Amino acid sequence: MKNKKANSSTINLIGGISFFILIAFIMQMAILCYDYIRERTQNLSLIAILILIEIIILAAFCTFFDWIRRKIMVDKPTKKILQATEKIAEGDFSTRLEITHEYGKYNQYDLIMDNVNKMAIELQKNEVLKTDFISNVSHEIKTPLAVIQNYATLLQDETLDSETRKNYSKTLIAASKRITDLITNILKLNKLENQEIQEKHEVFNLTEALSNNVVEFETIIENKNLELNCDFDEVTIFSSKSLLEIVWNNLISNAIKFTPNGGKIDISLKRKDKNVEIKVADTGCGMTSETGAKIFEKFYQGDTSHSTQGNGLGLALVKKVIDILGGEIAVQSEINKGSTFTILLKNVVYERKI
Numbered sequence: 001m002k003n004k005k006a007n008s009s010t011i012n013l014i015g016g017i018s019f020f021i022l023i024a025f026i027m028q029m030a031i032l033c034y035d036y037i038r039e040r041t042q043n044l045s046l047i048a049i050l051i052l053i054e055i056i057i058l059a060a061f062c063t064f065f066d067w068i069r070r071k072i073m074v075d076k077p078t079k080k081i082l083q084a085t086e087k088i089a090e091g092d093f094s095t096r097l098e099i100t101h102e103y104g105k106y107n108q109y110d111l112i113m114d115n116v117n118k119m120a121i122e123l124q125k126n127e128v129l130k131t132d133f134i135s136n137v138s139h140e141i142k143t144p145l146a147v148i149q150n151y152a153t154l155l156q157d158e159t160l161d162s163e164t165r166k167n168y169s170k171t172l173i174a175a176s177k178r179i180t181d182l183i184t185n186i187l188k189l190n191k192l193e194n195q196e197i198q199e200k201h202e203v204f205n206l207t208e209a210l211s212n213n214v215v216e217f218e219t220i221i222e223n224k225n226l227e228l229n230c231d232f233d234e235v236t237i238f239s240s241k242s243l244l245e246i247v248w249n250n251l252i253s254n255a256i257k258f259t260p261n262g263g264k265i266d267i268s269l270k271r272k273d274k275n276v277e278i279k280v281a282d283t284g285c286g287m288t289s290e291t292g293a294k295i296f297e298k299f300y301q302g303d304t305s306h307s308t309q310g311n312g313l314g315l316a317l318v319k320k321v322i323d324i325l326g327g328e329i330a331v332q333s334e335i336n337k338g339s340t341f342t343i344l345l346k347n348v349v350y351e352r353k354i
Contacts, residue, residue, distance in 0.1 A: 077109035093124035144175035192320045206237045213248040224261050232269040237348040243321045250314040251280040258284035274347045281340040287333045
């Protein structure tokens with residue numbers, strides 16, 4: 001962009017110099033005409049009339065020249081930009097402006113056209129994301145609603161035994177919980193993206209907070225007979241405890257969900273100078289590099305066999321939180337060998353000053 005602005009300034013300088021050269025030329029012509037008239041007559045009235053005619057002719061020439069200049073250099077690009085912005089305002093985000101000058105030789109109008117094109121591209125992307133988002137939300141809600149409807153109908157059968165009725169009720173509760181979780185995650189993600197959730201920073205013991213999060217999953221881990229290994233440094237940080245809970249809950253629950261019975265989960269917390277590195281590794285199904293590149297997108301689910309256990313928003317929430325806190329997140333994975341999520345929180349270590 002700096003090169004574009006520099007070139008645009010150069011073009012404006014050349015245009016300004018050209019304009020002053022034209023004015024200088026016209027003034028010189030006026031002086032020559034005046035001298036020519038004075039040499040041939042002493043009649044002041046005639047001189048005045050001839051000078052007036054000369055001024056009118058030169059003014060008409062300047063007006064015509066400026067009209068041509070405006071038609072080519074101002075009106076034409078302005079009309080193109082107005083037509084494009086009208087189409088974009090009406091919802092046609094496929095509109096693109098053709099820039100005639102080469103890159104590096106842009107004038108101000110070329111810069112505006114280039115920005116309009118970029119704006120249209122971003123709006124088109126947002127429109128696609130919005131359409132996909134609505135489609136995905138509709139799909140995610142439709143499935144549990146269908147389950148609720150079917151099992152609610154089955155529960156009306158008075159001949160059902162108590163055990164079957166109990167199992168049907170559990171299915172209804174699970175389906176309703178899935179809808180609740182979906183709506184909760186959508187609201188959280190929307191608030192994060194619109195910066196409605198303020199990151200309330202506080203000094204807290206990260207080791208203790210992460211340990212408490214792990215303990216909450218103890219029953220599920222035991223039920224799946226998973227081996228859990230934790231390696232935590234003692235670390236106190238200055239960050240948002242509530243936002244980081246979203247991260248730990250999603251990463252740990254995903255590790256449990258995608259790890260088969262008898263598998264292993266490793267969670268580590270290491271201090272790296274002023275930074276903190278957290279790793280959550282599992283021996284689950286893993287994913288391809290293509291899936292890994294999309295795993296933080298909204299509603300993306302790399303393993304559709306587990307789609308009934310989530311809504312594809314968890315990792316999108318994790319990524320958004322880490323971005324807000326100025327950290328980094330990466331994933332390494334291999335099919336049938338597991339995945340490792342690594343989080344780096346930068347400049348968060350708190351050291352009490354004595």
